[in-house]
Amino acid sequence: MSFNPGQISPLRGITRHITGHNDAGKAVIHSSTPGHWQSFEQAAMAFNVVYTSQFPANLNKDTDITKHEESQQSEQLGLVNPDGTSLDYGVVLEGEIEMILEDDESVIMKRGDVAVQRATMHGWRNPSDTEWARLLFVLQDCQKLSVAGVEMGEDLGIATGLLKPSGN
Template identity: 65%
Template sequence: MSNPGQISPLPPVTRHITGHNAAGKAIVQSSTPGDWKSYEESQMAFNVVYTTSQFPADLNQDADIATHDKVQQSGKLGLVNPKGTVCRIVDFAPNNKCVVHRTQSLDYGIVLEGQVEMMVEEGDPVRMQRGDIAIQRATMHGWRNPSETEWARMVFVLQDCQPLTVAGVEMKEELGIATGVLNPSGNDQ
């Protein structure tokens, strides 16, 4: 592994944040390596790339950056950031344990490396290839890397959503076997 703190052998990730200089010209304000956290006995690793806490985001005087830093330092971020967004990279070990869960959110999940199976409650798993995108709409779902030897990587953008009611039942967050491991999002109160 070439990146300290990274769990998987996949290439390191660098986050580049842009902004403006005093003359109003676009600049790269910062470039920082990924900050990884291991879960499920190193079968999964999360790197929260960025969060917003309101929509639309307020970029004036770098308010969004300050708010992101505050959210990260709180240590309380769940999978979803209430009233905002989360951009997260997830690395999956070969044959990882599938964590079936539901978030109250609209998520875009994009396969960057390897193959990932998307599991839902009904029907066969859907095998996703590099470049495939899942639009996850507050459903029970899980992600599994079917490879025996290679790690897989996805990027997710999670967006808080209005409460969803289906067949008279409100679809609240359910963390499954990750309950007590992951912080609850708190956006389904």
Template identity: 50%
Template sequence: MSFSEGVKASPLRDNVRHITTHDSTTGKAIVHSSTPGNWSSFDDGKLGFNVIYTTDKFPPDLNDDEDVKAHDRVRASGKLGLVNPGGTVCRTVDFSPEYECMMHRTQSLDYGIVIEGEIEMVLDSGETRLLHPGDVAVQRATMHAWRNTSKTKWARMVFVLQNCEKVRVGDGLLGEDLGCGVEGLPPSDTAV
């Protein structure tokens, strides 16, 4: 699987991140910054990631832009996996037509929201669900894959991943499992 930093693979509209803050003299809400997506392309351009924002703890510290500085540090480190230990990750993911990502598990509670197209959620039990725009999958550290069911159209999801305690099932302890892995994507326990 190939990895390309700064490459947007899909033809879908780029998204822009708008961060708000407060005017230090009036206390009124203002726009801190507006920036276009920062995309990475995986698996020969069939999968695109745009990390919208991260936090490194919960609750985050918004004073003196500490959360913005923490996000910038994590992004600059190049060590962000799917999950940011102790924090959150908000990410846009684009899937090419008929693409199915690897079966994987994150140590996190995830909200996956379909924005465009249709995506099939595939669980390691063999159970599947077809999600449509506006549908939300709440992933609770489960082994899963995502499959774009369209033969011609790209699909987009937004994910919010929140680090969680390790999950016990019977006598076993579940943790992150990236299956065959993705070139350029480090394990989640290496983030700064």
């Protein structure tokens, strides 16, 4: 399928939800922004670099977010950033899913939306009583994180004892 230059894709736009921590160390939504698409091949294709940072990512004082924003503003960012990546990505493939963070902060994610989990306590809930949801997760390691002078650690929640801890 090809598109005429200037034609808008019939696909649903995506939203990127980046998590972070408040001053008390609780998980919050840092930002929710629409995807920024770069078109090429006479608008027959487009790409969106959802998030990139150094690897392993340094979450302390939002260093990774600053590096991502600098990469985007440099207008030098291609499909990848040298030595770059992100953290844990959660991509909604089908249906809708509620991403729940601490202090009852939540967001409904729709097909195509991406969560960039930055070492935050979170949970998932399907808001539908009748429809299934399918998510894709890409999990990556990060440097140790300290928030408000407290070193954050891995918490497997209800999976404790079922999954082996990674050490972070």
